[in-house]
Amino acid sequence: MTARELDAAGITDAPLRQAYLRCRELNARHGRTYFLATRLLPRDRRPAVHALYGFARWTDDLVDEPAPGSTGAADDLAAAESSLSAGLAQGWSDNPVVAAVADTARRYRLEPTLFTAFLHSMRMDLRVTDYPTRTALTEYVYGSAEVIGLQVLPVLGTVTPREEAAPHAAALGEAFQLTNFLRDVGEDLDRGRVYLPADELAASGVDRDRLQWCRDRGRADDAVRRALAAQAGVIREVYRVAEEGIPMLHPVSRPCVETALTLYAGILDRIAALDHDVFATRATVGTPRRLRVAGSALARAWWARRSPGACPQSVVR
Numbered sequence: 413m414t415a416r417e418l419d420a421a422g423i424t425d426a427p428l429r430q431a432y433l434r435c436r437e438l439n440a441r442h443g444r445t446y447f448l449a450t451r452l453l454p455r456d457r458r459p460a461v462h463a464l465y466g467f468a469r470w471t472d473d474l475v476d477e478p479a480p481g482s483t484g485a486a487d488d489l490a491a492a493e494s495s496l497s498a499g500l501a502q503g504w505s506d507n508p509v510v511a512a513v514a515d516t517a518r519r520y521r522l523e524p525t526l527f528t529a530f531l532h533s534m535r536m537d538l539r540v541t542d543y544p545t546r547t548a549l550t551e552y553v554y555g556s557a558e559v560i561g562l563q564v565l566p567v568l569g570t571v572t573p574r575e576e577a578a579p580h581a582a583a584l585g586e587a588f589q590l591t592n593f594l595r596d597v598g599e600d601l602d603r604g605r606v607y608l609p610a611d612e613l614a615a616s617g618v619d620r621d622r623l624q625w626c627r628d629r630g631r632a633d634d635a636v637r638r639a640l641a642a643q644a645g646v647i648r649e650v651y652r653v654a655e656e657g658i659p660m661l662h663p664v665s666r667p668c669v670e671t672a673l674t675l676y677a678g679i680l681d682r683i684a685a686l687d688h689d690v691f692a693t694r695a696t697v698g699t700p701r702r703l704r705v706a707g708s709a710l711a712r713a714w715w716a717r718r719s720p721g722a723c724p725q726s727v728v729r
Contacts, residue, residue: 420456428515431508432459435466438509442469445697449672453568454664460520460567463512467496468530468560470509475537476603486538493531500524520566529555537605542620546609553589554582561585568669569662580657584669587650588676594643595679595695598627612646613639632689640688644680651677675701 418429439447439462450461474488482488492510499505499514516522533555543549561581570577593600593607600607606620613619616639626632632640655673658666675697682695 414455417455417458420454421459422456423459423515427508428504428511431511431515432463434508435459435512436462438462438466438469445672445675449668449675452668452671457567457665459512460516461564463509463516464560464563464567466509467513471531471534475534486535489531489534489538496527496531500527516567522563522566526559526563529559531555541605542610543607544610546612549607549609552607553586557585557589558582559585568665570660571662572660577657577660580654580660583650584654584657584673587647587654587673590643590647590650591676591679594640594647594683595690597623597640597690601627608639608643612642615639616642626691629691631692637688640683640690644683644688647680648677651680 418424418432423429423432436459439450443465446461446465450458450465453461471489471492474492475485478485478488495505495507495510496513499507499510500517503514503518505511505514517524517527533552536552536555540552543552559582561584562578565574565577565581568581597606597608601620601624606623610619613623617635618639622633622636626636651673658669658673661669678697678701679695682697683690686692686695
């Protein structure tokens with residue numbers, strides 16, 4: 413994050429600037445697509461997105477990768493929740509990630525319930541390893557992903573009432589998460605989890621044991637490919653709902669969201685090109701494609717910022 417971004421956002425306190433920089437580092441290291449898309453936002457909007465991503469990533473890592481010397485993920489998560497609660501109440505924290513997200517929550521008047529739902533889903537990861545139905549999975553996805561879209565929405569701004577755009581923002585978070593679940597079936601199995609509805613897999617003759625067998629072999633069989641193709645079809649419909657919300661966003665924010673959506677949906681295209689064999693290789697969008705998409709969006713972002721009414725103050729919050 414450049415000093416100009418922090419200056420544009422009115423972040424002048426030195427420790428707070430360092431806190432936002434920490435979140436930017438997490439985004440740049442772990443969220444390549446999100447980080448690239450965030451670069452398309454006006455400078456004053458970028459720090460908030462980095463803070464929200466940084467908090468989500470930091471918390472998720474507490475669950476999946478407890479720090480050396482930790483007493484366990486449950487204790488780490490409880491400490492994070494306590495730190496966040498105090499940070500939201502006080503507007504500051506000694507933890508840099510919490511400090512940045514608390515400041516962002518204050519600036520954009522984010523509902524505390526969004527963070528509560530997120531932490532609920534993180535706790536689910538400590539005890540839930542399978543999801544029998546789509547309804548059961550939806551409970552997890554709401555807190556782990558949909559609320560992220562709802563948190564980011566005030567930062568992006570809208571040209572319609574925010575409640576009208578909210579379902580589409582939630583769908584965007586859901587689409588990204590479901591795409592991750594499809595791409596990372598093997599990695600999730602290694603952690604003892606399956607984030608695909610068991611009843612829908614069963615319709616293709618697939619269960620956890622069959623997924624594990626394919627993971628061990630390093631390639632998917634015909635039944636698993638059919639099951640994953642069906643899941644991809646469900647996810648594409650969620651992307652359709654998300655895409656309908658882009659015109660509801662402020663023009664200066666649309667290139668950012670369009671880029672993230674296009675690149676993440678491109679992962680589904682790559683999975684399809686692999687005949688839905690997510691075990692043979694990890695589906696990624698290549699750098700040339702990423703640069704082409706981002707380059708086109710950069711031109712649109714430049715034009716949107718110079719159009720009448722493009723100043724940050726005109727964003728409907």
